[in-house]
Amino acid sequence: MTLEVVDKSLETFVLNLGPQHPATHGVLRVKLTMDGEYIVHAEPVLGYIHRMHEKMGENRTWAQYMPNTARMDYLAALSYNHGYAAAVERAMGIEVPERAEYIRCITVELNRIASHLLWFGAFVLDLGGFTPLLYAFDDREQILDLLEAITGARLTFCYFRFGGLYNDIDDDFITGTRAFIKRLRSRMPMYHDLVTNNIILIKRLKEIGPISQEMARRYGATGPVLRGSGVNFDVRKHEPYSVYPEFDFDIPVYSEGDSMARYMVRMDEIEQSMRIVEQGLDKLPEGPIMAEKVPKILKPPKGDYYCAVEAARGSFGIRLVSDGTNTPYRLKLRSPTFSNLSLFSEACHGMIMADALALMGTLDLVIPEIDR
Amino acid sequence: MPYFSEIYTGTRSLFVGLGITLKEFFKKSVTLQYPHEHLEMPPRFRGHIELIKDTESGMAKCVCCGMCQKTCPSKCISLTGEKREGVKGKVLTSYILDFTTCSLCGMCVESCKFGAITFSKDYNLASTRRSDYVFDLLKRLEGKK
Amino acid sequence: MLTTELIRLLAFLVGIIAFAAGNAAYLVYAERKGAAFFQRRTGPKEVGPQGLLQPLADGIKLMTKQLLVPEGVDPILFKIAPIMLMVPAVMSFVAIPFSEQLTARHIDLGLLMIFAFASVNVLGLLIGGWGSANKYAIIASARVVSQNVAYEIPMLLTAITLVMATNTMNLNEIVAQQGGGFWNWNLIRLTWAASPLTPVAFLIFFTCMLCETNRAPFDMAEAESELVAGTFTEYPGMGFGVFFMGEYANIVIGASLVTVLFLGGWQSPLPFLPNSVVWFLMKMYAIIFTVIWIRWTYPRIQFYKLLNLSWKILIPISLFNLILTAGWLKVF
Numbered sequence: 001m002t003l004e005v006v007d008k009s010l011e012t013f014v015l016n017l018g019p020q021h022p023a024t025h026g027v028l029r030v031k032l033t034m035d036g037e038y039i040v041h042a043e044p045v046l047g048y049i050h051r052m053h054e055k056m057g058e059n060r061t062w063a064q065y066m067p068n069t070a071r072m073d074y075l076a077a078l079s080y081n082h083g084y085a086a087a088v089e090r091a092m093g094i095e096v097p098e099r100a101e102y103i104r105c106i107t108v109e110l111n112r113i114a115s116h117l118l119w120f121g122a123f124v125l126d127l128g129g130f131t132p133l134l135y136a137f138d139d140r141e142q143i144l145d146l147l148e149a150i151t152g153a154r155l156t157f158c159y160f161r162f163g164g165l166y167n168d169i170d171d172d173f174i175t176g177t178r179a180f181i182k183r184l185r186s187r188m189p190m191y192h193d194l195v196t197n198n199i200i201l202i203k204r205l206k207e208i209g210p211i212s213q214e215m216a217r218r219y220g221a222t223g224p225v226l227r228g229s230g231v232n233f234d235v236r237k238h239e240p241y242s243v244y245p246e247f248d249f250d251i252p253v254y255s256e257g258d259s260m261a262r263y264m265v266r267m268d269e270i271e272q273s274m275r276i277v278e279q280g281l282d283k284l285p286e287g288p289i290m291a292e293k294v295p296k297i298l299k300p301p302k303g304d305y306y307c308a309v310e311a312a313r314g315s316f317g318i319r320l321v322s323d324g325t326n327t328p329y330r331l332k333l334r335s336p337t338f339s340n341l342s343l344f345s346e347a348c349h350g351m352i353m354a355d356a357l358a359l360m361g362t363l364d365l366v367i368p369e370i371d372r
Numbered sequence: 373m374p375y376f377s378e379i380y381t382g383t384r385s386l387f388v389g390l391g392i393t394l395k396e397f398f399k400k401s402v403t404l405q406y407p408h409e410h411l412e413m414p415p416r417f418r419g420h421i422e423l424i425k426d427t428e429s430g431m432a433k434c435v436c437c438g439m440c441q442k443t444c445p446s447k448c449i450s451l452t453g454e455k456r457e458g459v460k461g462k463v464l465t466s467y468i469l470d471f472t473t474c475s476l477c478g479m480c481v482e483s484c485k486f487g488a489i490t491f492s493k494d495y496n497l498a499s500t501r502r503s504d505y506v507f508d509l510l511k512r513l514e515g516k517k
Numbered sequence: 518m519l520t521t522e523l524i525r526l527l528a529f530l531v532g533i534i535a536f537a538a539g540n541a542a543y544l545v546y547a548e549r550k551g552a553a554f555f556q557r558r559t560g561p562k563e564v565g566p567q568g569l570l571q572p573l574a575d576g577i578k579l580m581t582k583q584l585l586v587p588e589g590v591d592p593i594l595f596k597i598a599p600i601m602l603m604v605p606a607v608m609s610f611v612a613i614p615f616s617e618q619l620t621a622r623h624i625d626l627g628l629l630m631i632f633a634f635a636s637v638n639v640l641g642l643l644i645g646g647w648g649s650a651n652k653y654a655i656i657a658s659a660r661v662v663s664q665n666v667a668y669e670i671p672m673l674l675t676a677i678t679l680v681m682a683t684n685t686m687n688l689n690e691i692v693a694q695q696g697g698g699f700w701n702w703n704l705i706r707l708t709w710a711a712s713p714l715t716p717v718a719f720l721i722f723f724t725c726m727l728c729e730t731n732r733a734p735f736d737m738a739e740a741e742s743e744l745v746a747g748t749f750t751e752y753p754g755m756g757f758g759v760f761f762m763g764e765y766a767n768i769v770i771g772a773s774l775v776t777v778l779f780l781g782g783w784q785s786p787l788p789f790l791p792n793s794v795v796w797f798l799m800k801m802y803a804i805i806f807t808v809i810w811i812r813w814t815y816p817r818i819q820f821y822k823l824l825n826l827s828w829k830i831l832i833p834i835s836l837f838n839l840i841l842t843a844g845w846l847k848v849f
Contacts, residue, residue: 015652060445063443064443064479067475128734128736128817129816131813135396135556138402149416150416152417156476158475158477166482167416190392193392194392195816199382199383199385200734200815200816200818203818204816204817204819355819379830390811393810393813401557402558403557403558403559
């Protein structure tokens with residue numbers, strides 16, 4: 001980001017939206033130069049939770065790296081597992097059986113719903129409404145219980161393996177998921193009545209924090225931030241992977257570019273993910289869940305491989321450079337939130353702090369993912 | 373005029389919101405009162421690992437192949453075995469799990485071909501000392517008659 | 518005669534302080550329980566039966582904290598601010614009629630006196646924020662001053678409308694005029710004495726009362742997720758406790774004012790039931806429940822839109838109501 005020279009004629013002071021703050025989700029420090037209530041210059045300072053995941057990749061074998069991928073964005077961990085597994089499978093040329101692919105898509109979409117529900121609750125909490133958080137967590141708890149019954153973990157899933165899954169789903173999961181989808185569908189109108197149509201929220205979000213299409217493209221934003229500015233790009237539709245071409249779902253795109261548009265994109269994405277899960281459960285084939293010939297000691301051929309998946313926050317990309325040994329030579333992770341955050345500095349110029357915090361909330365930041 | 377219609381729809385949305393929270397007021401609470409009530413953990417729950425006893429010989433099923441130690445990404449397992457006369461294969465003499473670095477990935481359980489380790493359902497693990505988290509799994513197995 | 522008057526005043530003094538303090542302590546409990554039930558969880562329940570001794574535990578915790586005075590603050594302002602918030606609220610209880618006999622003083626300008634004291638509470642918040650020498654606190658107190666000044670105006674305008682209709686500022690007489698059944702309460706009185714827009718005036722007065730007491734959705738002074746704790750950031754232990762007690766005392770005053778002016782005070786809703794203090798308390802606590810209900814339902818509004826709401830919507834409507842009432846009274 002370019003450093004602007006602050007106009008010396010203004011009487012400004014520096015306020016630290018410090019690493020410990022209720023509204024920055026995680027340890028993010030933003031140095032705000034403020035003129036009274038207006039922000040003149042904002043500079044995010046990162047690195048407070050840097051844990052060297054990319055370096056750890058060089059010291060672990062390919063299979064041993066799987067738990068690390070879950071810990072970067074812990075709210076949507078399955079999509080990161082998926083990205084890593086898909087990248088290594090692409091490198092090795094392993095074919096994943098159909099049943100495993102369907103189960104992967106179903107669980108990833110359930111995880112996306114859970115992540116968006118948590119975003120919804122935390123975002124309205126930032127704006128001052130304390131109650132919808134608890135209602136959203138009630139629904140999210142059901143998803144976590146379903147996923148715990150099959151994977152054994154609630155947050156940092158380590159469920160996918162190269163060539164398939166760790167273990168199979170059972171009938172309880174299928175009936176539980178269908179019941180959950182019915183319940184969430186009946187509760188979505190309640191969320192819209194309580195929050196989306198509320199005049200206070202509309203005043204708080206409409207025409208606040210505009211991000212133009214050109215600015216979103218320039219900073220490489222992806223995910224709901226990009227779709228809220230009118231660009232129709234979703235990795236699941238435009239660079240399809242796994243069995244997403246078999247599903248019939250829409251991509252919500254809103255062209256206004258303000259905070260309300262990004263909010264509505266995520267609420268509509270919850271509905272579309274529910275559609276995908278239903279179709280997945282209907283079409284689930286029988287069969288094995290693990291590919292047959294997966295070598296115990298993986299040694300992908302030498303080369304450079306890239307795979308992108310649509311995580312809850314944007315397009316998560318993983319680039320592997322393999323030199324033929326059993327540990328990666330270089331593992332580069334493209335985190336969507338890092339690119340989304342980079343436009344905060346330009347977008348919040350001239351806003352008051354309440355609006356800047358609303359903007360930061362709609363960018364859906366998870367700081368461990370930025371710092372890796 | 374938009375001024376008046378906004379006042380009308382705005383006030384109406386406020387009352388609708390109040391109605392929703394009032395309905396939720398009278399519903400039952402969803403909290404599990406934890407110290408007084410307990411939840412049953414699902415069968416695949418991942419607690420720390422524990423050794424499985426072989427019902428015939430009365431000793432641990434582990435043959436000290438060392439696969440779990442090699443597969444662990446965080447190097448938290450250390451086991452030793454020795455050869456004893458009259459017993460085929462190695463006998464386990466110590467199995468230490470350093471739970472402070474374990475990430476519950478499950479690769480040890482997956483890599484064991486002899487079915488010697490499994491996840492426990494233990495989650496009440498709060499303590500004030502780090503040494504409480506270095507589990508001696510062989511001693512735990514013997515203590516569990 | 519002097520001694521009976523003195524004893525009466527002393528009894529009222531003790532009673533009012535006990536009422537204010539007890540309310541401040543147990544309203545915190547009621548708010549936590551209310552919040553819990555709105556969010557489908559249980560509130561405090563471990564300390565004492567059903568958690569009823571929780572305020573005692575909170576009080577002991579606050580009192581045992583060290584009363585730090587941070588370096589760089591103005592020592593006099595820092596210490597005076599909580600007192601300036603609490604004292605006017607407790608003093609306003611003097612004019613409120615709890616029932617026909619239970620009024621500390623029959624003050625002819627009771628309404629004016631309560632409004633005068635309400636303005637002092639803004640000064641307390643401003644001094645607290647300025648004296649703290651903390652950037653967050655200063656921003657918060659600047660906001661609080663603009664907010665309170667903007668919302669005093671519609672409150673006074675609606676009160677004037679009512680005073681024009683009732684011809685007196687003595688709170689006891691205002692209540693006495695609402696005798697009969699609930700159809701005579703000022704809220705829905707359709708006789709010649711009040712204008713048809715009185716329910717709207719009630720809503721405006723209620724909104725302004727929420728604003729004056731800095732309750733959500735207008736809690737700029739606290740604004741937890743933006744400014745950490747706003748004006749109270751630097752206050753430790755009991756200093757914070759006194760601010761909170763002052764806020765709840767203000768809520769009780771505001772609720773009793775709404776009850777007295779619009780809902781008939783100690784009058785019973787049906788003509789054959791006796792008037793007593795119980796009706797007053799029931800109505801007051803219903804209003805307080807609504808205040809808690811509103812806090813836990815809505816998000817916070819932005820600062821400049823808050824001022825827009827006051828200057829562009831509430832003030833024109835209350836001015837219109839004033840003119841309409843004046844015309845109505847002239848004609849009928």
